[in-house]
Amino acid sequence: MSRDTERDEWFRDGLSFRCTxxxxxxTGPPGFVWFDEEEAQAMAAYLKLEVNEFRRRFARFQFGRWTLGEIKREGRYDCVFLRRDRDGKALCSVYPVRPQQCRTWPFWPENLRSRRDWDESAKTCPGMKNGGDFYPADQVRIILDSNPDTL
Ligand code: SF4
Incomplete structure (x- = not known):
C-alpha cells in the first residue's frame, strides 16, 4: 500500500460538506490566511486597488509571508473581509477571489489525517457533520493536493 493510499484510507467512501x-x-483566535502574489493581485483588482494599497489596508506580513488582516470584535478576531447579513450569516466580501486556503477548507491536510482529526474540526464547523454535498475520495484528494501550506 502506498503512503498516499494509507493516508487516504479512512475517507475512501467519500466525505460530505456544505458550508452553513x-x-x-x-473568526475566533488570531490566525492566518496566507496568500501569494497572484492572489494579492486578484483581490486588489477585485477591490479596485493597487496591490501595495491592498496590502497596507487589508494584510499583514508575518513570518516572511503575507496573511489577511483581522479585526478584533467582542474578543474574537474576524477576518478583515468577514461580513454578516441581517440574519447573522457570514459573507465573504472578496468571495470570488478568496485565497486558495479558504477555497480548500475543510479538505486541509490536518483535517484529513484521520477520522478523529476530521471529527475534531467538525465540532466548530457544522458544515462538516450535517450531510451536505458528497465529495468522492478522488475529489477530496484533488482538493487536498491543491492546498497551499496551511500551517
Ligand atoms: S465553519 Fe464551516 S460551516 Fe461555518 S462558515 Fe466555516 S466552512 Fe462554513
Missing part, C-alpha cells in the same frame, strides 16, 4: 455560513472559520 456560520462564520466560525473566519
Amino acid at each position: 455560513q456560520c462564520g466560525n472559520c473566519c
Whole structure:
C-alpha cells in the first residue's frame, strides 16, 4: 500500500460538506490566511486597488509571508473581509477571489489525517457533520493536493 493510499484510507467512501455560513472559520483566535502574489493581485483588482494599497489596508506580513488582516470584535478576531447579513450569516466580501486556503477548507491536510482529526474540526464547523454535498475520495484528494501550506 502506498503512503498516499494509507493516508487516504479512512475517507475512501467519500466525505460530505456544505458550508452553513456560520462564520466560525473566519473568526475566533488570531490566525492566518496566507496568500501569494497572484492572489494579492486578484483581490486588489477585485477591490479596485493597487496591490501595495491592498496590502497596507487589508494584510499583514508575518513570518516572511503575507496573511489577511483581522479585526478584533467582542474578543474574537474576524477576518478583515468577514461580513454578516441581517440574519447573522457570514459573507465573504472578496468571495470570488478568496485565497486558495479558504477555497480548500475543510479538505486541509490536518483535517484529513484521520477520522478523529476530521471529527475534531467538525465540532466548530457544522458544515462538516450535517450531510451536505458528497465529495468522492478522488475529489477530496484533488482538493487536498491543491492546498497551499496551511500551517
Ligand atoms: S465553519 Fe464551516 S460551516 Fe461555518 S462558515 Fe466555516 S466552512 Fe462554513
